[in-house]
Each structure stands twice: as C-alpha cells, then as structure tokens.
Amino acid sequence: xxxxxIRRAHKKLVYDxxxxxxxxxxxxxxxxxxxxxxxxxxxxxxxxxxxTLRPDLQxxxxxxxxxxxxxxxxHWFNGRSFDYNNRSxxxxxxxxxxxxxxxxGQLLAEAARVARRFVVIKDxxxxxxxxxxxxxxxxxxxxxxxxxSLPYNYCSQQSWxxxxxxxxxxxxxxDKSLSLYPLPFIFGRHLHFxxxxxxx
Numbered sequence: 692x693x694x695x696x697i698r699r700a701h702k703k704l705v706y707d708x709x710x711x712x713x714x715x716x717x718x719x720x721x722x723x724x725x726x727x728x729x730x731x732x733x734x735x736x737x738x739x740x741x742x743t744l745r746p747d748l749q750x751x752x753x754x755x756x757x758x759x760x761x762x763x764x765x766h767w768f769n770g771r772s773f774d775y776n777n778r779s780x781x782x783x784x785x786x787x788x789x790x791x792x793x794x795x796g797q798l799l800a801e802a803a804r805v806a807r808r809f810v811v812i813k814d815x816x817x818x819x820x821x822x823x824x825x826x827x828x829x830x831x832x833x834x835x836x837x838x839x840s841l842p843y844n845y846c847s848q849q850s851w852x853x854x855x856x857x858x859x860x861x862x863x864x865x866d867k868s869l870s871l872y873p874l875p876f877i878f879g880r881h882l883h884f885x886x887x888x889x890x891x
Contacts, residue, residue, distance in 0.1 A: 712870065713786065713813060713885075714740035720811050720864060720887045723747055725781035728773070728805070730798070731755075731788030735763035738784075755840075771797055778807045778890075786813045790830075790844045799858035803890040810860055810888045816867060817845035822882055851886075860888035 714737055721727060724747045729738040732752030739762035742750050752765035753773065768774065770792065773783075783802040789795050789812065802810045817823045827843045846854070848867075855862055864887035 710737050710740060713737055714744060716866070716869065716885055717741060717784070717786070717811060717813065718744045720809065720885070721745065721748060721782050722808055725749070725808065727751075727782045727784055728753060728775070728780045729763070729784045729786065730768075730773070730802070731785060731791065732761070732763065732765055734758055735761040735765055737786050738763045771801070773801050773805050775805045777804055780805050781808045782806060782811055783809075784811045787815070789814050790826075790846070791840050791842065793842055793844065795844065795846070795854055796857055799854055799860060803858045803860050806890050808889070809863070810890065812884075812886045812888070814851075814884065815845050815882055816848050816851070816884055817882070818847050826882060848884075851884075855886075855888055859891045861891055863887045863889050 717737075718741055721741070727738070727741070727748055727750040729735070729750060729752045732738055732754050735752050738750045738752055742748055742763065750763055752761065752763050753768045754765055755768065755770045757765050757767050771794065783806040785798070785802070789798060792798055799810075815826050817826055823843070823845055826845050830841055830843060852862065865884060866886075867881045867884040869883045869885065
C-alpha cells in the first residue's frame with residue numbers, strides 16, 4: 692500500500708516534470724535531421740517527447756527488456772554490443788541508463804564506435820555516501836516496478852571524465868544544474884548531469 696502511494700506521488704510530482712525538462716534540454720544537443728539511437732529507452736517516453744519537439748529527428752530505441760507497449764520502435768539488444776556498423780548513427784543517447792550496467796566502459800566504447808556525430812548522456816553524480824543513498828532511493832522508486840537491474844553503479848564527476856577519455860570521447864558540453872525537480876525536493880542538488888561528447 693505504501694509503495695503504491697509513493698509510486699503514484701512520484702509519477703505525479705516528479706516523473707512528468709522530469710521527462711519534459713529533460714526532453715527540452717536534450718533536444719538542444721542534437722543536430723538537425725539526425726538519426727538517434729536511444730539506448731536503454733524503456734517505454735520510449737522521453738524519446739517520444741524529443742520526436743514531438745523535433746519532428747526532423749529519426750529516433751529508435753534499444754533495450755535489454757523490451758516492454759509490450761512503447762512510444763517509439765524498440766529493438767532488443769544484449770546489453771553489451773549494438774548491431775550497427777561503425778559511424779552509422781548520428782547520435783547515440785543514454786538517458787539514466789549507464790548506472791544500470793556493470794560495464795560502463797563497454798557501452799561507452801560501443802557508442803563511440805557507432806556514433807557519427809555525438810553521444811548524449813544524462814546520468815547521475817555521486818560524490819559522497821549521502822549522494823549515493825539519495826540516488827539509490829530514487830532508482831528504486833522509479834525502476835523496481837519494471838524489473839530493471841539496479842546495481843546502483845554511480846560515479847563521481849572525475850570518474851565519468853576518466854571513462855569518457857578511456858572510450859575516446861571528447862567532452863563538448865557538461866551541465867549539472869538541471870532543475871529537474873520542484874521545491875522542496877532535495878533530489879536535484881547536482882546529482883544529475885547532461886553531457887554531449889564527440890567520438891574521436
């Protein structure tokens with residue numbers, strides 16, 4: 692009963708605002724008439740919002756758990772490799788996905804291989820134990836009902852930068868002041884970032 696109340700409140704007060712804010716911010720980082728691969732798209736809701744804001748984009752999704760009903764076309768993948776040729780998609784997008792994998796470097800390397808122009812990432816920053824605990828709670832509320840893997844694999848900003856360098860991705864944009872949540876929620880205190888990267 693309590694879980695159900697928390698999840699309904701989360702959708703009404705947090706999820707809807709968050710998805711619209713993210714879509715508005717991410718659309719500015721995608722070139723005109725780009726092909727976009729949304730890795731770990733879930734129900735495809737954010738990708739669909741992007742498509743509404745930017746009808747010029749061609750967006751499809753990949754996920755390890757393909758849901759019965761999705762807002763964009765979604766294909767299954769094995770969680771490690773993309774069945775696409777080198778430099779075949781303009782933009783590879785990861786929206787709150789990479790902290791769900793146990794091999795962050797592998798997915799970043801695949802994105803660097805397949806992306807022709809950019810990799811766009813929205814994910815979390817955890818600089819201390821309190822950050823980690825807050826993100827863990829948020830993850831559980833948003834993802835546990837869907838059977839999503841929850842390894843709680845959060846990185847510090849420096850760790851993210853190190854992973855980008857290792858994957859041959861050049862950071863071209865980084866923003867950690869996203870204002871995703873209304874006051875008085877404490878979940879937005881630089882725990883989130885959006886990055887745009889160029890494959891080298």
